[in-house]
Amino acid sequence: MSIHVHFRAVAVSEIQEDHTWLAAYLAKAWDDHADECAAGIATSIPKVWHFVEDLYAAAADLVGRGAGEPWTLPIHGGRPVAHGAGADLHDPPMIFMDPPEVARAADFLTAVSFDALWNVAGGRLGGAGPQEALSKEEYLEHHESLRSFYARAASSGHAVVKVVWA
Structure with a gap:
């Protein structure tokens, strides 16, 4: 199965925050x-x-x-776009x-420094052993x-809409 998170930049004036409209x-x-x-x-980003x-x-x-301090990742921010009445739950x-x-x-x-991030998290992400260079x-x-x-x-000055395609 192919699963992707799709990021699309768009001018706010060009879109509707309506699930059916955005899905199309x-x-x-x-x-x-x-x-x-x-x-x-x-x-x-696939899978x-x-x-x-x-x-x-x-x-x-x-x-x-x-x-106890909150930590949020800006790239994963935003608000969910609610499904409309009668929407397919598989949308x-x-x-x-x-x-x-x-x-x-x-x-x-x-x-953020990629190398610094990799030094902290790379080992948990397949960044050890013979496959390290490929993973990195x-x-x-x-x-x-x-x-x-x-x-x-x-x-x-664009907004970003993200969708998960499966």
Whole structure:
């Protein structure tokens, strides 16, 4: 089974925060995914997105947060887009990030050191033994893709809509 988290940047004025409308919009965007990625308005992470989240969670250790302090990952922010009346419960979950949240995610990804994150979390993510170089390269590619995607979206003042395709 192929599962992806699809990130799509969009001007707030061009979308509706309606699940049915967004599902159709994002399905078309997914059909055009390669072109949209090349244009810098989309990216995706296959299957391993929860491991990518674990990589970024290592930032909490790097900034020395105290016990009980909240920690949230800006790239996983946003608010769920509620399913409308009569929606199919199998419709994909969607998250909407407004432009200020997108800017926070871009700032986070620009400021965080991939190597420092890898030093903290890499061993838990397959970063040990003979496959370490391949694992590290895979996560670095995800990091660079997200960093450049969010930077472009933030500089354009765009929102980001995320959807999980299964």
